[in-house]
Amino acid sequence: xxxxxxxxxxxxxxxxxxxxxxxxxxxxxxxxxxxxxxxxxxxxxxxxxxxxxxxxxxxxxxxxxxxxxxxxxxxxxxxxxxxxxxxxxxxxxxxxxxxxxxxxxxxxxxxxxxxxxxxxxxxxxxxxxxxxxxxxxxxxxxxxxxxxxxxxxxxxxxxxxxxxxxxxxxxxxxxxxxxxxxxxxxxxxxxxxxxxxxxxxxxxxxxxxxxxxxxxxxxxxxxxxxxxxxxxxxxxxxxxxxxxxxxxxxxxxxxxxxxxxxxxxxxxxxxxxxxxxxxxxxxxxxxxxxxxxxxxxxxxxxxxxxxxxxxxxxxxxxxxxxxxxxxxxxxxxxxxxxxxxxxxxxxxxxxxxxxxxxxxxxxxxxxxxxxxxxxxxxxxxxxxxxxxxxxxxxxxxxxxxxxxxxxxxxxxxxxxxxxxxxxxxxxxxxxxxxxxxxxxxxxxxxxxxxxxxxxx
Amino acid sequence: xxxxxxxxxxxxxxxxxxxxxxxxxxxxxxxxxxxxxxxxxxxxxxxxxxxxxxxxxxxxxxxxxxxxxxxxxxxxxxxxxxxxxxxxxxxxxxxxxxxxxxxxxxxxxxxxxxxxxxxxxxxxxxxxxxxxxxxxxxxxxxxxxxxxxxxxxxxxxxxxxxxxxxxxxxx
Numbered sequence: 209x210x211x212x213x214x215x216x217x218x219x220x221x222x223x224x225x226x227x228x229x230x231x232x233x234x235x236x237x238x239x240x241x242x243x244x245x246x247x248x249x250x251x252x253x254x255x256x257x258x259x260x261x262x263x264x265x266x267x268x269x270x271x272x273x274x275x276x277x278x279x280x281x282x283x284x285x286x287x288x289x290x291x292x293x294x295x296x297x298x299x300x301x302x303x304x305x306x307x308x309x310x311x312x313x314x315x316x317x318x319x320x321x322x323x324x325x326x327x328x329x330x331x332x333x334x335x336x337x338x339x340x341x342x343x344x345x346x347x348x349x350x351x352x353x354x355x356x357x358x359x360x361x362x363x364x365x366x367x368x369x370x371x372x373x374x375x376x377x378x379x380x381x382x383x384x385x386x387x388x389x390x391x392x393x394x395x396x397x398x399x400x401x402x403x404x405x406x407x408x409x410x411x412x413x414x415x416x417x418x419x420x421x422x423x424x425x426x427x428x429x430x431x432x433x434x435x436x437x438x439x440x441x442x443x444x445x446x447x448x449x450x451x452x453x454x455x456x457x458x459x460x461x462x463x464x465x466x467x468x469x470x471x472x473x474x475x476x477x478x479x480x481x482x483x484x485x486x487x488x489x490x491x492x493x494x495x496x497x498x499x500x501x502x503x504x505x506x507x508x509x510x511x512x513x514x515x516x517x518x519x520x521x522x523x524x525x526x527x528x529x530x531x532x533x534x535x536x537x538x539x540x541x542x543x544x545x546x547x548x549x550x551x552x553x554x555x556x557x558x559x560x561x562x563x564x565x566x567x568x569x570x571x572x573x574x575x576x577x578x579x580x581x582x583x584x585x586x587x588x589x590x591x592x593x594x595x596x597x598x599x600x601x602x603x604x605x606x607x608x609x610x611x612x613x614x615x616x617x618x619x620x621x622x623x624x625x626x627x628x629x630x631x632x633x634x635x636x637x638x639x640x641x642x643x644x645x646x647x648x649x650x651x652x653x654x655x656x657x658x659x660x661x662x663x664x
Numbered sequence: 665x666x667x668x669x670x671x672x673x674x675x676x677x678x679x680x681x682x683x684x685x686x687x688x689x690x691x692x693x694x695x696x697x698x699x700x701x702x703x704x705x706x707x708x709x710x711x712x713x714x715x716x717x718x719x720x721x722x723x724x725x726x727x728x729x730x731x732x733x734x735x736x737x738x739x740x741x742x743x744x745x746x747x748x749x750x751x752x753x754x755x756x757x758x759x760x761x762x763x764x765x766x767x768x769x770x771x772x773x774x775x776x777x778x779x780x781x782x783x784x785x786x787x788x789x790x791x792x793x794x795x796x797x798x799x800x801x802x803x804x805x806x807x808x809x810x811x812x813x814x815x816x817x818x819x820x821x822x823x824x825x826x827x828x829x830x831x832x833x834x835x
Contacts, residue, residue, distance in 0.1 A: 214821060217828070218793040220774045223767035224690065224758065225683045226700075234704045238678055241708050242671045247715045362704055439701040440738055495741050645741065 237362040244304040244361065281322045282336050305361065309354035309370045313377065316347040320381045323402050324523070327385060330394030337398045341405045348374065348409050365438055365445030372508055373453070376515040378410035384523055443500045443507075444646060447491060450511040451642040454484050457518035458635055464521055473524075477517050482631045484513035485638040492638075492645055674714070678707055681724050684795050685731050691790060692735045694754035696761055702738065706731035725801045728791075732805050753786065755779055780827045785820035792817055 226234075274294045277286035295315055302308040323340050326332040351374055359367035382403045389399035438446060458481055468474035487510035494503035685706055689699035710727050713720070720726045755775040762768040778786050791797045791805060799813040806813070 211821075214824060215793045217777075218774060218789060220767075220770040221687065221790065221794050222683070223762050223764070223771050224687050225762075226686050227763075230700055231682055234682065234700065234707075235675065235678060237704060238707055238711070239671065239675060242674060242711055245712060245715055247717060362708075440698060440741065441701050441705045441734070444737075444741070 234362075237360070240357070241361045241363075244306075244357065246303065281325050282340065283331075305354045305357035306363070306366055306370070309351050309358060312347050312351035312354060313370065313374050316344055316351060316374070317377055317381075319344045319347065320377070320406065321526075323399075324381065324385060324388060325526075327388045327392070327395065327399040327402070330392045332395045332398050332402070334395075334398050334401075337395075337402050341402055344406065345409055348378070363442070363445065365442030365447075366449070368438070368442075368504070368508070369446050369449035369511060372511045373515050375410045376512045377519065378406045380516045380519045382406035382410065384520075438500050438504050440495070440500065443495055443503050446504065446507045446511075447488075447495065447642060448646050450488055450491070450507045450514065451639055451646070453511055453518065454481065454488060454514040454635070455639055457481060457484075457514045457521065458639075460518055460521045462632075464525055467524055477520060478631050480513050480517050481635055484510045484517070485635040486510075487513070488642060489638045492641055495645070674711055677723050677727075681727060682707070684724070685727055688728060688731055688790070688795070689735060690758055690761065691753065691786070693738065694757040696757075698738065702731060702734045705734055709734075722801065724795075725797065725804060728795070728797070728805045753779065753783065777824065777827050781820065781823055784816065785823055788813065788817050789820050789824060 273286065273289055274297075277289035277294060280287040280290045295318075298314070299308075299311055302311045319340050323332065323337065323344075326336065351370070355367050355370045355374070358370065385399050385403035385406065389396040389403065392399075461477055461481060465474065468477070487506040491503040491506035491510065494500070494506060682703065686699055686703045689702040689706075690696065693699050693702070706727050709730050710720070710723070713726075755772065758775060759768055759772045762771050778789070781789070787806065788802060791802045792799075797805065799817060800810045802808070802817070803810040803813045808816075
């Protein structure tokens with residue numbers, strides 16, 4: 209048998225082909241991916257062809273105004289710059305559905321932060337609250353529309369990670385707002401209404417949207433025990449994002465360890481990080497054994513918890529470290545403290561006055577800030593616990609059979625409230641394991657060939 | 665190759681090579697859904713690479729290389745499967761993907777012959793005789809030296825010939 213005969217013989221394998229349906233389905237998803245991931249160079253060139261964009265960019269770079277505007281809340285003179293200039297520019301950097309979804313989620317979180325800031329100051333009036341919740345709702349919907357696009361491109365793992373983080377953001381901040389409302393008599397009902405709105409948004413048809421898109425992408429899914437699940441490649445993407453978020457949250461927690469003057473808060477956050485790492489570890493086991501459905505549920509829990517910790521640390525940084533905002537936001541807490549210890553309250557007020565007038569009193573000022581905000585912290589401690597437990601419950605309600613496991617982990621958080629010195633190493637070990645698991649796909653899938661290309 | 669970073673050009677690449685890349689993934693996994701997933705990912709990553717402004721001289725070989733690495737990655741994750749199981753070649757599951765009964769008979773005939781060869785021989789033979797890659801390209805795809813591939817290719821052809829001769833004699 210000569211070469212041609214062998215070629216003809218093996219050539220019979222060309223009968224193994226894609227069905228027209230599969231070929232077309234993948235082609236459509238690829239086309240959507242291409243549309244949403246246009247070459248970077250040409251995109252930037254086209255952006256800078258527009259004079260208005262150049263002008264806006266110059267304002268952004270040169271002005272410095274936009275940096276100052278970042279702290280603005282509704283009613284501040286620079287708020288319009290924050291929303292109309294800064295956020296427009298943030299949007300320009302979003303070149304595909306994934307980054308569009310991230311950007312919309314980021315803006316959602318910014319509006320929520322404004323709500324919290326006003327609520328903490330006791331200056332959240334019903335009209336502003338209504339405007340902000342409407343904006344939050346609109347940006348949430350926009351984020352979900354982009355998440356749906358990501359899912360329709362077959363990127364179901366990335367879509368799921370975006371959705372989980374969005375839900376976690378809304379739920380966690382809803383709890384924080386409720387706690388702020390309890391601390392302050394001023395505008396408490398408005399704050400509670402806003403908190404309820406956020407909860408409602410979190411519970412809306414988020415899961416349905418993703419599920420529908422996942423269903424539409426049809427053939428890309430692996431079917432195990434007749435249950436829809438992630439494909440191996442998509443499970444990797446969810447794994448990668450979850451590990452990344454856990455790493456961020458762990459680093460953020462670690463870097464801000466000292467701001468948690470109440471050890472209960474600190475220990476709880478630590479425990480949540482460890483629980484997240486446990487779920488991540490279990491997900492890697494699931495992926496190795498090919499059980500992608502179980503991996504998905506573990507990753508959902510791990511990402512929800514890691515994201516919650518990240519948010520809580522962010523909120524604590526804001527209330528503990530900023531100067532004017534801290535004093536404003538802790539004012540209701542000081543008032544509450546005053547009802548029980550008049551002497552403490554008087555000391556606090558006096559020192560704050562000094563701090564605003566005398567630069568040399570910075571040490572005293574710092575101490576006062578801690579003591580003034582301590583009641584916020586103590587109460588928010590309950591918030592952290594409640595948040596995580598409620599978050600776990602909401603996960604349970606969407607994940608069916610895994611609900612018992614989630615409730616169990618929630619129970620174990622309640623019981624094992626004490627710190628564990630090995631926690632840090634444990635999280636490190638899991639993150640390292642994920643890194644090793646992902647190193648090939650992220651570094652070498654195209655890189656291996658690139659070096660070969662260069663040799664030519 | 666710079667034109668490849670336009671939608672039309674890249675979709676033309678997909679139209680030309682989708683079947684070949686899918687086949688490669690199917691031969692290595694024997695799982696239709698996984699093969700489809702890996703095939704899509706190979707094209708997606710190739711696009712992302714091009715969209716960053718990087719150049720690719722042989723796009724078909726590039727997509728195959730990405731696919732090959734994704735396949736390795738797929739098995740690396742599933743640690744319950746031993747390395748010996750890599751290239752999970754299941755003749756029945758592969759032939760099941762062929763609908764036309766006459767075509768299926770022909771495919772089964774080839775697969776039966778390939779089943780008697782080592783995985784490395786199957787890889788080299790299909791990449792060469794089915795997908796039209798020379799030793800240099802196969803070397804890049806499989807991360808092997810060109811000379812090594814040439815020697816293996818020569819031997820693999822000889823082994824296939826002997827398998828077919830043996831089958832002819834038996835029948």
